[in-house]
Structures are given as structure tokens and as C-alpha cells.
Amino acid sequence: xxxxxxxxxxxxxxxxxxxxxxxxxxxxxxxxxxxxxxxxxxxxxxxxxxxxxxxxxxxxxxxxxxxxxxxxxxxxxxxxxxxxxxxxxxxxxxxxxxxxxxxx
Numbered sequence: 265x266x267x268x269x270x271x272x273x274x275x276x277x278x279x280x281x282x283x284x285x286x287x288x289x290x291x292x293x294x295x296x297x298x299x300x301x302x303x304x305x306x307x308x309x310x311x312x313x314x315x316x317x318x319x320x321x322x323x324x325x326x327x328x329x330x331x332x333x334x335x336x337x338x339x340x341x342x343x344x345x346x347x348x349x350x351x352x353x354x355x356x357x358x359x360x361x362x363x364x365x366x367x368x
Contacts, residue, residue: 266324266350267332271360272308275301281322282353287332289346295353295360339366 267282276284276297288296332346340348353360 265330265332265348267330267352268321268350269295269353269360270355271295271298271353272355273300273302273304274360275299275304277301277304279320279322281325282330283322283325285330287330287346287351289332289334289336289338289362289365291336293336293338293362293365295362298360336365337368338362339368340364341368 267287268280269277269282270280271277272280274282276282276299282297284297286297290296332351333344334341334346335344338346340346348364351362351364354363
């Protein structure tokens with residue numbers, strides 16, 4: 265499963281790949297697993313310039329090693345579990361938003 269996260273200030277973010285054991289997406293389509301790490305506050309989101317310079321992504325994770333719980337009305341939600349091939353969390357606001365969300 266391809267799990268990409270642009271919220272680089274999260275303690276679970278390793279080079280744009282989430283390393284949390286579980287991911288919780290709440291009813292507002294926000295990753296509630298997010299935990300701010302002040303030691304990463306000076307890191308820059310190089311994915312903004314993806315076509316100019318390739319970001320250093322950490323390896324993808326096997327979907328068997330992560331449990332993604334979804335509590336919103338999403339096309340990929342099957343009985344509270346995310347069944348998407350991958351998810352991307354964006355850093356648009358204070359909390360990371362699941363941009364893979366597709367309304368049913």
C-alpha cells in the first residue's frame with residue numbers, strides 16, 4: 265500500500281511515508297493519528313517541486329503491516345477499514361487531510 269503523507273512535522277512521517285502502526289481517519293476526513301514533532305519544524309516539503317526534483321521517499325509499506333481505520337462516508341470505506349490501494353495525506357491545514365477521500 266502506498267501511504268504518502270505531506271505533513272512532515274508528524275512524528276510518524278519518515279520521508280513522506282507514514283510509519284504509524286495504525287492510522288485513524290475521522291469523520292472530518294482528518295488523520296487523528298497525527299502527532300506533532302517540534303524537532304521537524306524546520307524541514308521543508310520538497311514534494312511541492314516534484315517535477316523539478318525527485319523527493320527522497322521512504323519505501324512503501326505492505327498493507328498487511330498497517331491498519332487504516334476510516335470513520336467517514338468514503339467510497340473506500342468497507343466496514344470501517346480503508347480498502348484503497350494507497351492514501352495521501354496533505355498538509356493544507358493544521359491537521360493532515362486525507363486527499364484520497366471520495367464521497368459515496
